[in-house]
Amino acid sequence: MPRLDDVARAAGVSKATASRALSGADGVSPATRTKVQRVADELGFRASGAARRLATGLTRTIGVLTPSVDRWYFGSVLHGIAHAADLHEHDVLLYDLGAFGHGGHEKFERFMRRGEVDGLVTITWSLVGGDLTRLAELGIPVATVGEPTPHTRSFCLDDDAAGAQATEHLVQLGHTDLLHIASQTEVQPFDASSSDRRKRAFEAVSAEHGLRMRPVRTVPTTLEGAHAVALHFLDRPDRPTGIVAGTDEVALGVMLAAHQLGIRVPEELSVVGVDDVPSAAPFGLTTIRQDPAQHGEDVVAWIMGAMRSRGRRGGDASQPDRSHTGYAPELVVRASTAPPRP
Amino acid sequence: MPRLDDVARAAGVSKATASRALSGADGVSPATRTKVQRVADELGFRASGAARRLATGLTRTIGVLTPSVDRWYFGSVLHGIAHAADLHEHDVLLYDLGAFGHGGHEKFERFMRRGEVDGLVTITWSLVGGDLTRLAELGIPVATVGEPTPHTRSFCLDDDAAGAQATEHLVQLGHTDLLHIASQTEVQPFDASSSDRRKRAFEAVSAEHGLRMRPVRTVPTTLEGAHAVALHFLDRPDRPTGIVAGTDEVALGVMLAAHQLGIRVPEELSVVGVDDVPSAAPFGLTTIRQDPAQHGEDVVAWIMGAMRSRGRRGGDASQPDRSHTGYAPELVVRASTAPPRP
């Protein structure tokens, strides 16, 4: 593996000049730059990342802390992050924390001990407020996607609007007897999780329109979990005419249970979800769309900007940016919702 | 941020001793070690990874090259990798290559240019043989999960056995008219992709039992893609009595299409998949189970072992291990398969 020194020697310049020529720094004559670059290519030179890190203090890496990678939302955010990081020539270091309390916290501590990154994004649900505070004190840009938080910059769907929009869609269709099925949050990070905010929006709209107030059901946050529970509480004559599910997975599980119980959707039961996962369309699920991959791209763009401004002002100059971006929900009407039957 | 030097001074020892005490190297008196550790804790010392990398040449990082993170198989493998890497105190660097030809190759080149890892796992479909050869020459342990390959160590489901088992299950039930629906492989990396091998096994079993030979259909590898295509070719009187789908996503898409066309499963159509995704159970899908997270854990375990033996023998001593591990498939019978109606 050739070193910078080899390139410099072969090009007949000093290490300093070779370094500048290769890094694109200015103050190098065009001729010299071209020559150094050619020699570097010929030799197959690849600068040592470790040496560069040590010299510059920059890792060119952004860290991701997530509770899961094998679920649609998290995978999509991660995809967006990876894509955007690549555009900025940054690597992504993945910390898959797993469920909180199931080894997640030890993994978090390990990150604190040895994770070396220039910027960090945490995908919600794995962290509590105290953790986020510690991260925010790391001296690097930190952002959260999936939940608004007072401790860091944050990005996510406007859950209040999403919950309201889903509920209002059914009210508009004429429903007066609705049930909200919330998906379980494994950890309660801040004052209100996404799930909580969607629930409250449902309740507010229900109250506003004077709907029958049924107690909210909370189910596991997977299709199979929601399905198992729905099989029980749907199988009774006094069931509602419409269901607002906290997520598409839950909605799909409910639809499947309804189908298996011989309850026709939407004739006898309307169902609306939140997410617009890829399988929502073939199942004809009416839902509220969000685009997590876009959120992932946006969070990286913000981190890159924040890194630049910190660099410029030499550190802890101004207050860190802890603003929140809420994405507007978009109702997608399909075949799972209709007016209630008289 | 305190440096090793600060710890050493505060503990009244040299940097060398402090380093040895902290790293757990032997040749340090117990008293000294304890003292150094205590001082390090008090000061909140965290060794610089960059400096350590430069001095040792080890990154304590393993790289993952994958075509996707937001699909069940890839997410699960990644989850297993992350978990096992954590156990070994290694970080994971994620390269989400995306579909080959859609920017995937440029990302691969970027990895070759600046990815610094001690071991590498590539999850199939994103790489072609030439790429794998280059990776194998990197001088670090490289393994592939998802496809057997001659270029590296590899791990995956025994696709031949899986395809045969699925087909034989339907034959055993009495079916003689089957259709295989294969999922599309975006790139054809080696001589036979998973999809190809499942297909060939289907054909071999069909021939062996003298079944009607229908041409294999190939569909997109998502539920929604398979669903759209199945809507067309299922809607005809001469449809088969049983379908062997290349994956659960495809099988689920087919079941949904059948349902929408008024074809009852399993009374009029049996369907079997491969994977056992979480939603297979609630949908009652008969399938061939595999456990990708386990494959991810195994591949990391192998990498750790390979790193140790390279270290021991100082480099390119013996031939690199390019063996293959095929996992035995496991048939899970549910409600989507039954004897054909007379």
Added chain:
DNA sequence: CTGAAAGCGCTTACAG
């Protein structure tokens, strides 16, 4: 525009 030199913060023979 270019170069000599110091420095980033560790680890590890080598000597004692």
Added chain:
DNA sequence: CTGAAAGCGCTTACAG
């Protein structure tokens, strides 16, 4: 068991 010193391979003031 411990320490002084060299070395890992870059970058970046500083001087010219």
